[in-house]
Amino acid sequence: MATLKDISRKMGLSVTQVSRALNGYSDVNEETRRRVMEVAKSMKYQPNLTARKLVSGRSGMVGFVMTRYPRLSSDGFLLEMVAGLSSQFSSRGMQFVLHIAQEGDEVIDVYQKLIDGGALDGFVIVEPADEDVRIGYLTERDVPFVVHGRTSAAPNYPFFDIDNHGVAYRATAHLVKQGHTHIALINGLEHYSFARDRLAGYRAALSETGLPFQPDLVRHGRMEEALGLVSTVQLLSEGGRRPSAFVCGNVLIAKGVYKAAEALGLSIPRDVSIIAHDDVLPDISLPVFRPELTVTRSALSESWSPLADFLAGAIEGKPLEDLQRVAEVEFVEGDSVGSVPG
Amino acid sequence: MATLKDISRKMGLSVTQVSRALNGYSDVNEETRRRVMEVAKSMKYQPNLTARKLVSGRSGMVGFVMTRYPRLSSDGFLLEMVAGLSSQFSSRGMQFVLHIAQEGDEVIDVYQKLIDGGALDGFVIVEPADEDVRIGYLTERDVPFVVHGRTSAAPNYPFFDIDNHGVAYRATAHLVKQGHTHIALINGLEHYSFARDRLAGYRAALSETGLPFQPDLVRHGRMEEALGLVSTVQLLSEGGRRPSAFVCGNVLIAKGVYKAAEALGLSIPRDVSIIAHDDVLPDISLPVFRPELTVTRSALSESWSPLADFLAGAIEGKPLEDLQRVAEVEFVEGDSVGSVPG
DNA sequence: CTATTTATCCGAAACGTTTCGGATAGTGAA
DNA sequence: TTCACTATCCGAAACGTTTCGGATAAATAG
Numbered sequence A, B: 001m002a003t004l005k006d007i008s009r010k011m012g013l014s015v016t017q018v019s020r021a022l023n024g025y026s027d028v029n030e031e032t033r034r035r036v037m038e039v040a041k042s043m044k045y046q047p048n049l050t051a052r053k054l055v056s057g058r059s060g061m062v063g064f065v066m067t068r069y070p071r072l073s074s075d076g077f078l079l080e081m082v083a084g085l086s087s088q089f090s091s092r093g094m095q096f097v098l099h100i101a102q103e104g105d106e107v108i109d110v111y112q113k114l115i116d117g118g119a120l121d122g123f124v125i126v127e128p129a130d131e132d133v134r135i136g137y138l139t140e141r142d143v144p145f146v147v148h149g150r151t152s153a154a155p156n157y158p159f160f161d162i163d164n165h166g167v168a169y170r171a172t173a174h175l176v177k178q179g180h181t182h183i184a185l186i187n188g189l190e191h192y193s194f195a196r197d198r199l200a201g202y203r204a205a206l207s208e209t210g211l212p213f214q215p216d217l218v219r220h221g222r223m224e225e226a227l228g229l230v231s232t233v234q235l236l237s238e239g240g241r242r243p244s245a246f247v248c249g250n251v252l253i254a255k256g257v258y259k260a261a262e263a264l265g266l267s268i269p270r271d272v273s274i275i276a277h278d279d280v281l282p283d284i285s286l287p288v289f290r291p292e293l294t295v296t297r298s299a300l301s302e303s304w305s306p307l308a309d310f311l312a313g314a315i316e317g318k319p320l321e322d323l324q325r326v327a328e329v330e331f332v333e334g335d336s337v338g339s340v341p342g
Numbered sequence C: 001c002t003a004t005t006t007a008t009c010c011g012a013a014a015c016g017t018t019t020c021g022g023a024t025a026g027t028g029a030a
Numbered sequence D: 001t002t003c004a005c006t007a008t009c010c011g012a013a014a015c016g017t018t019t020c021g022g023a024t025a026a027a028t029a030g
Helices: A004-011 A015-022 A030-042 A049-056 A070-074 A076-090 A107-116 A133-141 A164-177 A193-208 A225-237 A251-263 A304-316 B004-011 B015-022 B030-042 B049-056 B070-074 B076-090 B107-116 B133-141 B164-177 B193-208 B225-237 B251-263 B304-316
Strands: A061-067 A095-101 A122-126 A145-148 A159-162 A183-187 A218-220 A245-248 A273-278 A294-297 A324-327 A330-332 B061-067 B095-101 B122-126 B145-148 B159-162 B183-187 B218-220 B245-248 B273-278 B294-297 B324-327 B330-332
Touching (some): A004 A015, A015 A030, A049 B049, A061 A076, A076 A095, A076 A304, A076 B076, A076 B095, A095 B076, A095 B095, A107 A133, A122 A133, A122 A304, A133 A145, A145 A304, A159 A164, A164 A183, A164 A245, A164 A273, A183 A193, A183 A225, A218 A225, A225 A251, A245 A251, A251 A273, B004 B015, B004 B030, B015 B030, B061 B107, B076 B095, B076 B304, B107 B133, B133 B145, B145 B304, B159 B164, B159 B304, B164 B183, B164 B193, B164 B245, B164 B273, B164 B294, B183 B225, B193 B218, B218 B225, B225 B251, B245 B251, B251 B273
Parallel strands (some): A061 A122, A122 A145, A145 A159, A159 A324, A183 A218, A183 A245, A273 A294, B061 B095, B061 B122, B122 B145, B159 B324, B183 B218, B183 B245, B245 B273, B273 B294
Antiparallel strands (some): A294 A330, B294 B330
8 A cells, every 4th residue: 555655755855745635635736646646556555543543543434332121123213224324434434333232231332342442533322312321421531422303402512412301292282182181191111211202291281272181191101012902902992082183203103003003993084093104215115095195204314424523523622512413303194193082 | 550571670580581481482481480480470461462472483372254134233133242251261361352344345355454453363254155266366365374165075174064955964864864845945145055955865765765866945045934934835725736845044044934834824843843943042032833833943142152162273274174064963852843733 | 711691771763753943035114 | 334124934842652772780601
C-alpha cells in the first residue's frame, strides 16, 4: 500500500503538504492539490486508518452490545436494526461493531471492557428501560452514545425517538370519537420507556374526554401475536366491562386480536374496533389484515440514519440540541374501526 | 487511560521493559514482571489497540460482507451466524465487523475498499458458490479468509465444512436399504457447493446399489417450506415414476413435504418416507414433526468456533493443513421412514 | 585470570498519520 | 525603502506500541 511518504517522495513535496492537500486544507496551491490528488489516485493511495486513529485518538468504530437470548435467531427487529445501522455507519466511513455478550456476562462489564480497550468511540443503545443501567454507566464515564428511544421527555443525552405518547393518544382519541368508552391497551413490557409513554398517551386521551382510566383494560407483555390473542380472549371473556376497542402496540399483537375476534365469532369493525402501531418492518412474513387495519405508522427504517448522525455528532462533540429528535407518526385509516356496537 | 509510559515512569523502568514484562518475554526478571503486572492492574492499564495495530500491521478486526436482500430480516440463519461468529471472535480478543453492502454495490468493490482501508485482517465467507468470485479475489490479493463450506473436495484455503456428500449418501442409502427405488432429492440452489456435494452423494448411493439416476426426481431451490410443498405436489402428481421417498435439504423443506403429504391424503411413513438434514437451529418457531422425522444432524452452532480458529490461524500464518476440517454428521432415526408401499 | 555466556535491562527507531509553529518569497502599501 | 500581509510550503513532534541492536554486570568456563 502506498503511503503519504511514497507520494511525497515521488512529487518532491513534504509529507505535511501531501496530507494537507488530500484533506482539503486551504494553505495549499490548487494546482498542487490537483497534482497530488492525481498521483494519489494513480498510486491507489488509501489512508491508513489505524495511523489516523492513533493521532486523532478515535477508532472510527462504534459498538452495539447485544445480550444473547433464546429468541435471538428469530428476531426480525434485531437483524433489521443491525443491518440498518451497519449500513448507515459504513456510509459515513465508520464501522459498526456488533458485540454479543457471552452468557453470564454482566452487561456493564462488557461495556467497560470495550471502552477500556480503546477500540470503540461510542455506542448505540436500543430499547431503553426506565432506569437504564447502560445509560447511567456511559453517562458517568462520559462515553458518547445515542439512544433509540428515551427515558424521559427531555433527556440530557442524544436520542432519536418517535412520539410514543402521540401514538397511543391519537389512537385512543380516535376511538373515543367513535363513541367507544371501554378501550383496551395491549402494550409492551412495562419497564420499557416506550410502553410507559404510550400508557401516558392513552391515559391523557381518556382523561381529556372525561373517561375513567380502568387499569384492568391495560395489558403488558412481549409484543407478539400470542399476547394479543390471549389478552383479547381474557378481556372479552371477563364479566362486566368488556372493551369494544383495542389499541395494540404493534401489528403482531393486532394479528392476535384479529384471530381471537374470529375465534370468538366477533366481527371487525362491527363488534370490536382495532388500531395498532405499525413499524413498517419489511418482513415478508408480516400478517395480512382483513379488514384493513387502521394504524399509526412510522417506519423503523427511518431511524437508523438520524441515530448514526447523532452518534457521529456526539463523538465530534456537537451540542446536545442538534442531537435529539422526536419523529412524528402518521395516522392511516383502514377499515378496522367502527362505532360502538349496540 | 494509563499508558506504558505512565507505568514505566512510576516504576523507574524503561517502556521497553514494561512492554516486554506484560507480554511475557523471557528476558525480564520474574520479580520485576510480577511488580509490573501489579502496577498495571492498579493503574487499570489497557493496551491501546490502535497503537499496537500500527506497528504490528494488524487491526485485530475481521469482517463479514453481507449483501442486502429482501428476506434479510427474517433470515434466522444469518442472525444465528452473526451472533455465533461475533461471540467466538470477541472471546479471542478480536472484533467481528459486519458489513452490509449497499444496494447496487459490486461485492468485490466492497471487499477492495475494506482491504485497502487497512482496517480488516481477514474475512469470513459463507455459502460459497461453485466458482466463487469472493474466494478468487481474496486469494489473488493474498488476504486471509476462511470459508464455511468449500468449493472443491480439497481446496487450498482454510475452511470448515460438514460432510455434505455423506449427508445425502447416508440418507439415500438408508432409503435404498428399505427397498425404495424412486427417491426424490429436494436440494438447495444449484450453484451452491453444498448442493452440488449433496447431489453427488445422492448419485453415489444410487449408483452403488445399481439404481438409475433419474434427473426429474431432483429439485433445486431456496430451502424453504414452500419448496418442499410445491416439489412434493408436483412429483407425486406426475404420471409414471412417483417417488416413494424424499431426501430433504433441511427441516423446512421437510415440513413442506409433510404438509403436501397430508394434503394429498398420504400417510408417513406408510405411503412416503422422508429424511432431512437438520442444522439444529435454535429457533423456537421450528416446525414440529409428527411422526418424528429421521434426520442427518449436525449443529450449525458448532461451526463458529472452528471458523474463528481457522481465520485467526490464517492471519497468524499457520500452515494450511491445520486450518481445514470436515465435520461428520450424525444419523438420527425417527419414524418417518418405512418400507416401500405395496 | 581472561574469555565467554547468561540474565537483565535500555535507547532509539519504526509504524503512518496529523498538526503546531514557523519559514520563505512575493505583493502591495506606507 | 521598509513594513505588513498573503500564499505556499516544510520540519519536527506527537499518538502508544513493538522490536532491533546493543549495554551492563554477574556468573561460569577454560
